[in-house]
Amino acid sequence: MFRQILFTQFRWTRTLLLLMAVFTFVVPTLSWNLGGNVFAAGLAPIAVMNGFSTVGPMLVLGAWTLGFLLVALPWGADSQSRHVYALSLPIPWSQYVAMRFGAGAITLLVPTLALWLGSWLVVAMIDMPPTLRAYPGLLALRFFLGTLLAYALSFLLQYLAGRRAAVVLLVLLVAVFGLGMGLSLANQHELLVRITLWFIDWPGPFSVFASEWRLIDV
Amino acid sequence: MSDAIKIRNLAWRAGRDFAIRDLAMTVPTGAIYGFLGPNGSGKTTTIRLMLGMQQASDGSIEVLGHSVPRQAHKALARIGYVPERLHLYQGLTVEESVRYHRAFFPTFDATEAERLRKRFGLREDALVAKLSKGEAGKLMMLLALSQRAELLVLDEPTDGLDPVIRREVLSALVEYVDGAKATVFISSHLVHEQERICDWIGVMDGGRLIAELPMQEFRSGIKRLRVHKAPVSRDATPFALLSRETPTQHLEEWVVRGWQPEMQEWFARVGAEVRDVQDLDLEESFVELLRGSRVATTTETR
Amino acid sequence: MCESRATLPRRVAVGVLCIGLLGGSSRLTAQDSLLPARASAAALRAELDRAEREADSLKERVDALASEKEALFTGRFEAGGRTVRFIPGDLTDADRRIIEEGLTRAEASLRARYGDDLAPFRDPVVWSARSLGPNNPRGTFLSAHRRSNAYWGPRDFNMTQPTVELVEAIALDQAGRNLVDRAPRISEFTRSTLVLNDGRRRFARAGREMALSYASAGRECVAGSPAACRAVLTLPGADGGLSLYFSPADYRSVVTSGELPPTADSAQFAARRRCLAGSDTACVTAVAALSRVPNPFSGTLRSTAVEVALELGGRDAPTRLVTTRDGSALQILATVAGVTEDSLVRAWQQRVRTAMDAESPDAGRDGVTVAAWSLLILFGATRRKP
Numbered sequence A: 001m002f003r004q005i006l007f008t009q010f011r012w013t014r015t016l017l018l019l020m021a022v023f024t025f026v027v028p029t030l031s032w033n034l035g036g037n038v039f040a041a042g043l044a045p046i047a048v049m050n051g052f053s054t055v056g057p058m059l060v061l062g063a064w065t066l067g068f069l070l071v072a073l074p075w076g077a078d079s080q081s082r083h084v085y086a087l088s089l090p091i092p093w094s095q096y097v098a099m100r101f102g103a104g105a106i107t108l109l110v111p112t113l114a115l116w117l118g119s120w121l122v123v124a125m126i127d128m129p130p131t132l133r134a135y136p137g138l139l140a141l142r143f144f145l146g147t148l149l150a151y152a153l154s155f156l157l158q159y160l161a162g163r164r165a166a167v168v169l170l171v172l173l174v175a176v177f178g179l180g181m182g183l184s185l186a187n188q189h190e191l192l193v194r195i196t197l198w199f200i201d202w203p204g205p206f207s208v209f210a211s212e213w214r215l216i217d218v
Numbered sequence B: 001m002s003d004a005i006k007i008r009n010l011a012w013r014a015g016r017d018f019a020i021r022d023l024a025m026t027v028p029t030g031a032i033y034g035f036l037g038p039n040g041s042g043k044t045t046t047i048r049l050m051l052g053m054q055q056a057s058d059g060s061i062e063v064l065g066h067s068v069p070r071q072a073h074k075a076l077a078r079i080g081y082v083p084e085r086l087h088l089y090q091g092l093t094v095e096e097s098v099r100y101h102r103a104f105f106p107t108f109d110a111t112e113a114e115r116l117r118k119r120f121g122l123r124e125d126a127l128v129a130k131l132s133k134g135e136a137g138k139l140m141m142l143l144a145l146s147q148r149a150e151l152l153v154l155d156e157p158t159d160g161l162d163p164v165i166r167r168e169v170l171s172a173l174v175e176y177v178d179g180a181k182a183t184v185f186i187s188s189h190l191v192h193e194q195e196r197i198c199d200w201i202g203v204m205d206g207g208r209l210i211a212e213l214p215m216q217e218f219r220s221g222i223k224r225l226r227v228h229k230a231p232v233s234r235d236a237t238p239f240a241l242l243s244r245e246t247p248t249q250h251l252e253e254w255v256v257r258g259w260q261p262e263m264q265e266w267f268a269r270v271g272a273e274v275r276d277v278q279d280l281d282l283e284e285s286f287v288e289l290l291r292g293s294r295v296a297t298t299t300e301t302r
Numbered sequence C: 001m002c003e004s005r006a007t008l009p010r011r012v013a014v015g016v017l018c019i020g021l022l023g024g025s026s027r028l029t030a031q032d033s034l035l036p037a038r039a040s041a042a043a044l045r046a047e048l049d050r051a052e053r054e055a056d057s058l059k060e061r062v063d064a065l066a067s068e069k070e071a072l073f074t075g076r077f078e079a080g081g082r083t084v085r086f087i088p089g090d091l092t093d094a095d096r097r098i099i100e101e102g103l104t105r106a107e108a109s110l111r112a113r114y115g116d117d118l119a120p121f122r123d124p125v126v127w128s129a130r131s132l133g134p135n136n137p138r139g140t141f142l143s144a145h146r147r148s149n150a151y152w153g154p155r156d157f158n159m160t161q162p163t164v165e166l167v168e169a170i171a172l173d174q175a176g177r178n179l180v181d182r183a184p185r186i187s188e189f190t191r192s193t194l195v196l197n198d199g200r201r202r203f204a205r206a207g208r209e210m211a212l213s214y215a216s217a218g219r220e221c222v223a224g225s226p227a228a229c230r231a232v233l234t235l236p237g238a239d240g241g242l243s244l245y246f247s248p249a250d251y252r253s254v255v256t257s258g259e260l261p262p263t264a265d266s267a268q269f270a271a272r273r274r275c276l277a278g279s280d281t282a283c284v285t286a287v288a289a290l291s292r293v294p295n296p297f298s299g300t301l302r303s304t305a306v307e308v309a310l311e312l313g314g315r316d317a318p319t320r321l322v323t324t325r326d327g328s329a330l331q332i333l334a335t336v337a338g339v340t341e342d343s344l345v346r347a348w349q350q351r352v353r354t355a356m357d358a359e360s361p362d363a364g365r366d367g368v369t370v371a372a373w374s375l376l377i378l379f380g381a382t383r384r385k386p
Helices: A002-034 A045-050 A055-079 A084-088 A093-107 A109-124 A136-185 A189-200 B043-050 B072-076 B094-104 B110-120 B133-146 B163-180 B191-197 B215-221 B261-269 B282-301 C008-039 C041-073 C093-114 C160-181 C184-190 C200-211 C216-223 C226-232 C248-257 C266-277 C280-289 C299-313 C317-323 C329-337 C341-358 C364-381
Strands: B003-014 B018-028 B032-036 B058-063 B066-068 B079-082 B151-155 B183-188 B200-205 B208-214 B222-228 B240-245 B251-257 B273-279 C075-079 C082-087 C125-131 C140-143
Touching: A002 A055, A002 A093, A002 A109, A002 B094, A055 A093, A055 A109, A055 A136, A084 A093, A093 A109, A093 A136, A093 C364, A109 A136, A136 A189, A136 C364, B003 B043, B003 B183, B018 B043, B018 B183, B018 B200, B018 B208, B032 B043, B032 B191, B043 B058, B043 B151, B043 B183, B066 B072, B072 B079, B079 B133, B094 B110, B094 B133, B110 B133, B110 B163, B133 B151, B133 B163, B151 B163, B163 B191, B183 B191, B191 B282, B200 B215, B200 B282, B208 B215, B208 B282, B215 B222, B215 B282, B222 B282, B240 B282, B251 B282, B261 B273, C093 C160, C093 C299, C160 C184, C160 C299, C160 C317, C184 C299, C184 C329, C200 C216, C200 C299, C200 C341, C216 C226, C216 C341, C226 C341, C248 C266, C248 C280, C266 C280, C299 C317, C299 C329, C299 C341, C317 C329, C329 C341
Parallel strands: B032 B183, B032 B200, B079 B151, B151 B183, C082 C125
Antiparallel strands: B003 B018, B003 B058, B058 B066, B200 B208, B222 B251, B222 B273, B240 B251, C075 C082, C125 C140
């Protein structure tokens, strides 16, 4: 049962997964080159570490993009028939949703694996100062977790708001922006910071994005 | 004999314009139940409620002994369902669709599916999105029949299909029912199609079940009478008077349900005389039923 | 002092004062040093160092003066058996209890480690206080007098616990400063920094600073060389630590961060350019021409060695720290610790490496968080049928 759901999930998102796998595979190399670096020997540790400073932001952006599209595509396929097929299957709806979620989460491994391989490759090409260490596995894991969270949030929005998901998202963004502006104008900066920290401080929902997304560290 | 479907006091509302009210329905096990009604009468909604896809605001539904929607998934495991429109995933091929479907239904018969695929002339590698309407209908029927279901719920299964394909689909259905002794609940507005295969009829209009009776009774029980010196009052008739019209000054045409020849005596008692009794075909009966129901509803409203 | 985070008027006043003093001292240094510099480059460097130390000393005096001035305007009350001074803000009796609790905790922490030996160094505790706003009656917010980062409450609006922790941190920080301020060699060694609370993170940060340093001594220390660690814990001589901290391979980075003297000639500028373009031989020339080589290691990094010495030295270590006056900082610390210099260096190195290992990147916590949130979200998503 789950295998078939996984199969359909992969079928609907395979192009997206392929594109994201290419993206995550090249991100470390791209970041290194964007920093104007060359694969030269004898670079200072700080230069090597800073050479990958754009890896984190690029991967965070990729995580959100992938998370959202990975929900939207299968939902689109299911909603073509107003979910009649899914609802006529002899399993409880919660089980179906959980299996869909699980299948999507598993497909996240494709770009994660690509990131891990890409990271290994670029690390192998660098003359690594002895005091630094590469963390391709940790970076890939963090990317997986970040994408999983973005995917889960998108999943929640889509399955609760249905076809109105885009509108609800827009309203949410406007509300968040409005709240931020309102608190700023009311000189309630501390409150604004606290609310923000609630989200990004451990164990807040976005704390994974506030972690260090570094390929190279001490 | 137990009932395959038992619905009591069902209520559901969609906005201001449409509601299902106080619906009661019984589908005996082993019956081929034709669910008739004009477009928008609530047939598809009733089916969705029956399968637990929507939640009723009141009433109870029992399908194959399972309470719906609470145990809908258990009932669905024993139901073959063909919806009104194509519900299968368009990105899959025929073979992949069969494989996907099979994974969810423990009683699915792969050999039967293959036999039906060949019989219906469906290519294994054909994409569902590329199938014609007839092919899509055949594929949905293939999946429902291969489930070896105890109950088939078919919502307009032949709607829009050409006569050849319709015949093919219906003959496969009849064969299956003969072999498996399954119950069939078939919704349609194609009256003649129902007449050929159904043994029970339920008629739905405006969210209400206005008639539910065996096909034989439906076929023979609705008559058009030419009544001379018809009484003014319509009270205390031994039959259900669906409509009455006055084409000439002394002669009225009555459409009645539940007619028996001995009921002529009633007319004699009230000083009237039945000059002619005409049989109505199923379509005429259906139309007259709807007309009668709508007149009654209008009168009630007033 | 010039880096202190206090109330805005004070910050402005002190800032103006600092700019005036620093600017003035720099100009004075340059003009005064002109003639000796022409005579000898080495003499010029020595003069510059002396002037820099004078400037530091001036800064400290300004800091002290500002603190005293500030004290005139602060409120004061007794808490935890100590006189606490603060800038009057929205402190209430309720806050006073919170402050007392923070101080008591700091007191207990110090007493557990040093008995009463640190008692003379505890007072005064000074901080500024401000309110979070009229809508937040429990929000009296304390910003540390000398803390670089403001302390934001975690995830509720009850500031009691964070305030207690903050007061404790301030008190420990203040005690450490008071201690090193009475030991001039150590004060110079740590740049007047010493924190006396649990410091795994500080040790990890020290290790990180060394691992990322452009000075090979730092990197080699982290990699395991005790000799390199000893170099890191040694203040530089007349050459600004060029031979102490750096290998020739580091010279390009030294040139990048160092300054050429105002008297540098075109050949020296050209050497600098060629060095930055990739010529190793030019780097040797360019490094020799630098007027000043910045110390690649911070006082905070070195202060961790003082912490180790105090820990090893036991309860009367603070007293030995202020009474031992002879020798280099490392010798004084060895005396405080009651071990040899090598043992002290090794103990410190071990501490740093252990802390680095413990603080190394780990996604376990993120994994648990994301898994928990995802399950919660999934539960929510299954609540509604389409």
